[in-house]
Amino acid sequence: MGDTKTANGGTRLVSVQSAQLGFNETISAIAETAAERERESRLPHEEIARLKSLGFGALRLPVESGGHGLSLREMFVVARDIAAADSNLAHAFRNHFWQVEAALRRCDHPFHEHVLRLTGQRKTIGLSFTETDAAAAGARASRVLSRLEWDATRDAYVGSGDKVYATGNLFNDAFVGLAIESRAGRTVQYLLERSSGVSDDDDWQGFGQRMTGSGTARFRAVTVPAAHVYPADPPRSDDAAPWGFTFHQVYLTNCIAGIARRVAIDAVEVLRTRRRNYYHGDATHPAEEPVLQALLGRIRAYSASVEATADRAIDALQRAWDSFDTPNEYDATLAATLSASEAKVVIDDLAPQIASWLIDLGSGSVVSRAGALDRHWRNIKVIASHNPRLYKEKLLGQNALTGQLPPTGAFF
Known part of the structure; x- marks a missing residue:
C-alpha cells in the first residue's frame, strides 16, 4: 500500500502518495534530523509547524474545506511515511486525527463542524x-x-x-x-x-x-x-456497532510499521558504511559477508511483512468506515477490531526483533549514541505498551473458542 519500493527492489522512505502531495522534501528533512533531535532531546516544534502548514492534519478534509481529500487508507499511507521519518511526529498527531474522524462521521453536529473548521485552518486539536x-x-x-x-x-x-x-x-x-x-x-x-x-x-x-x-x-x-x-453527541442506535476506538489502535500499529520500514532503510546504510569485519568472517568487507547479507535480507523481508500486516488492518478499518450507518456496519466494525488486534499481536512481537537485528548487523560499529539507532527499539516498545498485547491475545483466543466479543472501551 502506498508503493514504497524502488526500481531495484529496495525500500524508500516516502511513498508515491506523499510525493504527489508535495510532502517528500519535508519528510526527508525530518528523517535526516531525527537522530539529532533524539541526541539533543529537542522537541520538534518547527517540524510540527511545517507539517501543519502542509496540511498533514487536514489530509482527510475535502479539498473545498481546506484539506487534501484523502481516503482513510490514503491517510494512513502518509502517516506511515511520517512515522518512518520520525515516529514522534506521527504519534503526536494521533489524537487530532481521531477528532477529525469523529467529526467527519457526525459533521451535522455543530461541535464537529467547529472541529472541521479549525482543521481546515491548519490547526490541530488535542484532548482535555x-x-x-x-x-x-x-x-x-x-x-x-x-x-x-x-x-x-x-x-x-x-x-x-x-x-x-x-x-x-x-x-x-x-x-x-x-x-x-x-x-x-x-x-x-x-x-x-x-x-x-x-x-x-x-x-x-x-x-x-x-x-x-x-x-x-x-x-x-x-x-x-x-x-x-x-x-453531547446523541446516543447511537442499539443496532450500531459499539466498537468506536479501533482507529486509535490501528494508528499506533501503523506508526510501528513506519519504524520497521526505517529500520530496513537504516540497515542498508549500516552495512554499506561498516568498515571492519571480524577476522573469522568470510569476506574482507562487511558488505560482502554472506551472513550479513542474509541478515539484511531478513530485516527487509520482516519489515515488508510488518507493513503488509498493518495494511490488512487498515483495509478492514476502511471497510468499517465505508459501512457506517449501513446494515453491514456491525459485522464490518467487529471484523476491523479483530483484525487490529491480530495485527498488534504480530507486529508487537516482530518489530522489536527487527530493530534488534539492526544492532546485530552493525555490531560494535553502531552502538554509539551518535547514531541514536537504539531509538527504533525503544520507540517501538513504548508505542506498543500503550495498549497491552497480552489482552489482545486473550481476546483473540476467547473469540476463536467461544465467540467472545471484544470490549467496547478505548483500548480496543
Whole structure:
C-alpha cells in the first residue's frame, strides 16, 4: 500500500502518495534530523509547524474545506511515511486525527463542524479528558475539566483540571473534552482554543517516544465561550456497532510499521558504511559477508511483512468506515477490531526483533549514541505498551473458542 519500493527492489522512505502531495522534501528533512533531535532531546516544534502548514492534519478534509481529500487508507499511507521519518511526529498527531474522524462521521453536529473548521485552518486539536492515573479494573474515564462554571462577569464558562499523558498537546492549538455544565447540570462537549491558563509540562519520562509532547497539560481557570459549548453527541442506535476506538489502535500499529520500514532503510546504510569485519568472517568487507547479507535480507523481508500486516488492518478499518450507518456496519466494525488486534499481536512481537537485528548487523560499529539507532527499539516498545498485547491475545483466543466479543472501551 502506498508503493514504497524502488526500481531495484529496495525500500524508500516516502511513498508515491506523499510525493504527489508535495510532502517528500519535508519528510526527508525530518528523517535526516531525527537522530539529532533524539541526541539533543529537542522537541520538534518547527517540524510540527511545517507539517501543519502542509496540511498533514487536514489530509482527510475535502479539498473545498481546506484539506487534501484523502481516503482513510490514503491517510494512513502518509502517516506511515511520517512515522518512518520520525515516529514522534506521527504519534503526536494521533489524537487530532481521531477528532477529525469523529467529526467527519457526525459533521451535522455543530461541535464537529467547529472541529472541521479549525482543521481546515491548519490547526490541530488535542484532548482535555483522560483516564485517572490509577484507575481500578473496570473504572470509567474521569473528566479533566469536570465542571464548567458559568461566570457572568466574563460572559463565559470557566474550568480547571490536569490531563496526564497528553500526547501531542504541547503542539496543539485547541482541546476538546466533556464536562458538566453548571447552569443546567447536563453533560456537554466543549472546544477550548489555546489561551492563557493553558500550559504544558514536558515531563514525559518514557525511555522512547521522548519528543511526542506527552507530558502533563494543565488547565487553570480557562475561559470557554458559551458558543464553544455544545450538547453531547446523541446516543447511537442499539443496532450500531459499539466498537468506536479501533482507529486509535490501528494508528499506533501503523506508526510501528513506519519504524520497521526505517529500520530496513537504516540497515542498508549500516552495512554499506561498516568498515571492519571480524577476522573469522568470510569476506574482507562487511558488505560482502554472506551472513550479513542474509541478515539484511531478513530485516527487509520482516519489515515488508510488518507493513503488509498493518495494511490488512487498515483495509478492514476502511471497510468499517465505508459501512457506517449501513446494515453491514456491525459485522464490518467487529471484523476491523479483530483484525487490529491480530495485527498488534504480530507486529508487537516482530518489530522489536527487527530493530534488534539492526544492532546485530552493525555490531560494535553502531552502538554509539551518535547514531541514536537504539531509538527504533525503544520507540517501538513504548508505542506498543500503550495498549497491552497480552489482552489482545486473550481476546483473540476467547473469540476463536467461544465467540467472545471484544470490549467496547478505548483500548480496543
